[in-house]
Structure formats: structure tokens, C-alpha cells
Amino acid sequence: MTSREKWFGSLAGLAVFSLAGANGFSAPILEATEQGGSFTITDENDAWSNPLGPHQDRHYTHGVKLAYLVGDDVMTDLTARLNRLLCWGHQPLPGNFGFVAGQDMFTPENILDPAPINNDRPYAGWLYAGMVYQRRNESSAHFATMENFEVNVGLVGPDSMADDTQILIHRWRFPEDIPQGWHNQIHEEPGLVLKYAHLWRYSLNDTTAKFFDVIPRAGFELGNVAIFATAGATARLGFNLPPDFGMQIIDSPASASGGMNTNTPLFACYTFAGVDGRYVVRDLALDGNTFRTSQSVEKYNFVNDLNWGVAVDVGRHLEFSWAQITRSKEFHTQLQKDVFGSINFRFKFPF
Numbered sequence: 001m002t003s004r005e006k007w008f009g010s011l012a013g014l015a016v017f018s019l020a021g022a023n024g025f026s027a028p029i030l031e032a033t034e035q036g037g038s039f040t041i042t043d044e045n046d047a048w049s050n051p052l053g054p055h056q057d058r059h060y061t062h063g064v065k066l067a068y069l070v071g072d073d074v075m076t077d078l079t080a081r082l083n084r085l086l087c088w089g090h091q092p093l094p095g096n097f098g099f100v101a102g103q104d105m106f107t108p109e110n111i112l113d114p115a116p117i118n119n120d121r122p123y124a125g126w127l128y129a130g131m132v133y134q135r136r137n138e139s140s141a142h143f144a145t146m147e148n149f150e151v152n153v154g155l156v157g158p159d160s161m162a163d164d165t166q167i168l169i170h171r172w173r174f175p176e177d178i179p180q181g182w183h184n185q186i187h188e189e190p191g192l193v194l195k196y197a198h199l200w201r202y203s204l205n206d207t208t209a210k211f212f213d214v215i216p217r218a219g220f221e222l223g224n225v226a227i228f229a230t231a232g233a234t235a236r237l238g239f240n241l242p243p244d245f246g247m248q249i250i251d252s253p254a255s256a257s258g259g260m261n262t263n264t265p266l267f268a269c270y271t272f273a274g275v276d277g278r279y280v281v282r283d284l285a286l287d288g289n290t291f292r293t294s295q296s297v298e299k300y301n302f303v304n305d306l307n308w309g310v311a312v313d314v315g316r317h318l319e320f321s322w323a324q325i326t327r328s329k330e331f332h333t334q335l336q337k338d339v340f341g342s343i344n345f346r347f348k349f350p351f
Contacts, residue, residue, distance in 0.1 A: 035136075036071040036259035037096070037349040044250055048341025049324050057177065058109040059121050059330070059338050062166065063250045067132065069098035069258045071349060095135035096258055100152065102250060103127045105162040106285045107179065109335075114180040119333040122295040123185035124285040125162020126225060128154025128193070132255050138243070141263070142203040146245050148219070148254035150195035156225065156284055157188035186284070186294045193223035197254035199245045210265075212237050215246050215274075219253030224290050226251075230278035232305070238270020242313055246272060247321045249307070249342050259348035260316050268313035272323075276305040286331055297331040304328045309342075319346040 044063040046056040074096070108120035130152035138144040154160070163182035170178050197219030203209035218231040230253060234246050242264055244257045280301050288296030309323030321344040328337055 034072040035096070035261040037074070037098075038067075038069050038256070038259035038346055039349075040067040040069075040256040040344065040346045041065075042067075042102075042248075042250055042256070042342060042344045044340055044342040046338070046340040048322070048343055049339045051341075056109075056339075057107060057111055057179075059106060059334075060327075060340060061105050061107050062169075063102065063104040065100060065102035065250045065255075067098060067100045067255045069096055069132070069134070069255075071259060072096050095133060097131065097133045098255075099129070100132055100150065100255055101129040103160065103162060103165065104250065104285075105166055107166070108181070111179040111181060112177065114183075116184045116295060117181070118295065119297070121286065121297060121331065121334075122288065123163070123182050124156065125158075125160030125165075125185065126154060126156050126191060126285070127160035127162070128152040128191065130154075130193075134255075134257060136257075141206040141243070142209040142213070144201045144243070144245075146199045146201075146254075146257055148195065148197040148199070150193075150253070150255060152191075152193040152195070152223075152225075154191045154225075155188065156191050156289075157186060159188055184295060187289045187292050189224070189284070189289050189291075191223065191225040191284070193221055193225050195219065195221050195253045197252065199254060201243075201245055209243075210240055213241055217245075217254070217276075221253055224282075225284045227281040228278045228283075230276055232274060232276030234272050234274030234307075236270050236272045238268065238311075240265035240268040240313075241270055242268050242319070246274075247309065247311060247323060247342070247344055249305075249323065249325060252276075256344065256346060264316050264348070265313065266316055269311070271308070271310050273308040274305075275307075278303050283330075297333060299331045300329060302328075303330055311344075317348045319348065320344070321346075 042065045046061055104126040106121055106124040108117045132150040134148050136146045166179050199217040201213055201215050203213040214235050216233040220229045248254050248256050283299055286297055286299040288294040305325050305327050307323050307325045311321035313319045323342045326337055326339050
């Protein structure tokens with residue numbers, strides 16, 4: 001496949017996902033239950049996949065993301081305009097907005113070699129901040145949809161401070177494994193990423209919605225840091241499933257959905273499993289810098305994730321979840337699949 005064919009294939013995929021959102025693929029518009037705000041901390045590390053075993057420190061080795069969403073009752077001029085602009089001919093839906101910030105870190109498998117490792121993933125970091133806007137259509141307790149619009153801006157390269165972060169953590173926890181190769185990381189570059197995701201939540205009826213549901217999703221990212229289209233689904237099974245859209249990992253096109261509403265149970269626990277596939281046109285952390293020559297590897301265009309985990313909600317205000325993600329090989333010289341864990345704390349308002 002030529003480079004031009006890859007670009008046209010990706011743009012076609014993005015158009016399909018956008019049209020899917022534009023035409024709804026959802027139930028009739030009804031008034032959604034007002035929800036409060038939330039503050040979410042997500043931390044991902046290859047060590048979280050095996051907390052009691054040896055740490056790996058390879059490839060996507062660490063990521064952290066903070067997300068703050070205000071409640072539906074905070075209606076600003078911005079959200080009012082977004083509701084009118086993005087309603088696509090329907091009456092405005094309940095929407096809320098918020099802010100995100102985070103840092104991702106990538107390394108080769110051997111972090112003790114100071115020389116460039118040309119057949120492994122380059123050292124790279126991505127430090128970013130942004131804004132997110134979400135809106136929901138809850139037609140019943142057993143069917144709802146959510147859309148996520150997000151823009152992130154930041155820096156790739158030394159000013160991402162990924163090198164400082166990893167070296168500091170290793171000096172504290174793993175003094176025998178101080179990374180030696182960060183001077184080989186990809187060069188400085190400003191980054192811009194636009195994200196869109198559409199999620200659906202299905203169950204058979206209002207009664208089964210408390211114990212089982214399925215959450216299909218589709219979306220894309222577009223920018224110099226990443227260009228990909230993705231689709232997948234998660235199934236949840238448990239007790240008092242919360243009326244949200246499940247856990248989101250850091251590189252999902254969607255951020256974690258918001259806080260509690262009148263339907264949020266006092267206690268909930270569930271297990272979940274899911275699969276995601278993506279078609280990757282560009283990944284700066286693999287392809288190297290956009291306008292400068294830097295270390296890179298030949299990536300695979302098709303990547304998939306398998307994930308499973310558990311989640312617990314306590315007192316309507318606090319949620320904890322853990323997931324293990326197995327990711328297929330991302331580049332041609334990669335020897336094996338990567339496994340990393342994701343832990344998530346969500347604080348739901350108001351208290």
C-alpha cells in the first residue's frame with residue numbers, strides 16, 4: 001500500500017465515523033438525567049500488569065492523565081455555543097466541558113544502553129494539556145449515547161520532561177536501573193491532537209441494565225502526534241452498574257465520562273472485558289519527527305488491544321478501576337506483544 005493510499009484510506013475511515021455521529025445511530029432525543037462533575041486520575045505502567053513481579057520498562061512504559069469535568073448545571077456561553085454548533089439539526093443535548101493534562105513516556109526495551117538502538121522503539125515523551133466537551137443522549141436506563149470532543153496541545157521531545165520523570169522515579173524505586181539513553185530521544189516538536197469518539201450503551205431492558213451492558217465505540221485522532229481511526233466494544237457484568245460509559249485508557253479518543261446523577265447507586269462493582277482495533281496512519285513516537293530526521297522504526301498500520309479488569313464504586317462519590325491491556329505488536333522489529341496495566345481513580349461531585 002502506497003503512502004497516498006494510506007492517507008486516503010484513513011480519511012475515508014474518519015469520514016465514516018463522523019457521518020455516523022452526524023446521523024445519530026442513536027435513539028430519539030430525550031431529556032438526560034443531570035449529572036455532576038468529576039475529577040479523574042489515570043495512571044498506566046507496564047509494571048501495573050504484574051504489580052508483584054519484575055518491572056519491564058519497555059515501549060509504552062508510563063502514562064498519567066488528569067481530567068476535570070464540570071457538572072451539567074454549569075452552563076457557560078462556550079457550552080451553549082457548542083450545543084448549538086454540534087447538534088447536527090437536533091435539539092441541543094445536555095453537555096459538559098472540562099480540562100485534561102497528562103504525560104506519556106516511551107522507551108526501547110534496553111534502557112541501560114546509552115547508544116542509539118535502531119531496531120527498537122525510540123525514546124519519546126508527550127506532555128500535553130487540553131479541553132474536552134462531552135454530551136449525552138439518555139433515552140432510557142438501558143440505552144444511551146455519549147459523544148466526546150477533545151483538543152490537546154503540548155510538546156514532544158526534551159521539554160516533555162519524560163526523561164526527568166523516568167530518571168527521578170528510578171532513582172527512588174529502582175536505583176540499579178537508571179535509564180542511560182534519553183539523549184537519543186526524538187527532537188523537540190509542538191504537538192496538536194484533535195479527538196472525537198461516539199459511545200453507545202446497550203442492555204436488554206431497564207432491569208438487566210443494572211447487571212449487564214455492552215458499550216460499543218468508534219472514534220479517531222487527528223494531528224501531527226497521531227492519526228488513527230479506531231472501533232471496539234466493552235461488556236460489563238456486575239452489580240448496580242453505574243450509568244456511565246465505562247473506563248477509558250489514556251490513549252482512547254474519549255476521556256472518562258462524568259460524575260454522579262440521580263441514578264448513581266450507593267455501591268457498585270463489576271468486571272469488564274473488551275477489544276479495540278485501530279488503523280494507524282501516523283504515530284510520532286514510532287515514525288519520528290514531522291519535519292526533522294530522527295530515530296524511527298517501521299510501524300504496523302493495524303493494532304489491536306485486548307483488555308479486562310474490575311471496578312468498584314463506593315458511596316456514589318468514589319470509583320476505582322484496574323485494567324490489564326494486551327497490545328499487539330506496533331512495529332516490525334518488535335519481538336513480542338506488550339502488556340501494561342491501567343489504574344483509575346474517579347472522584348464524583350458534589351460532595
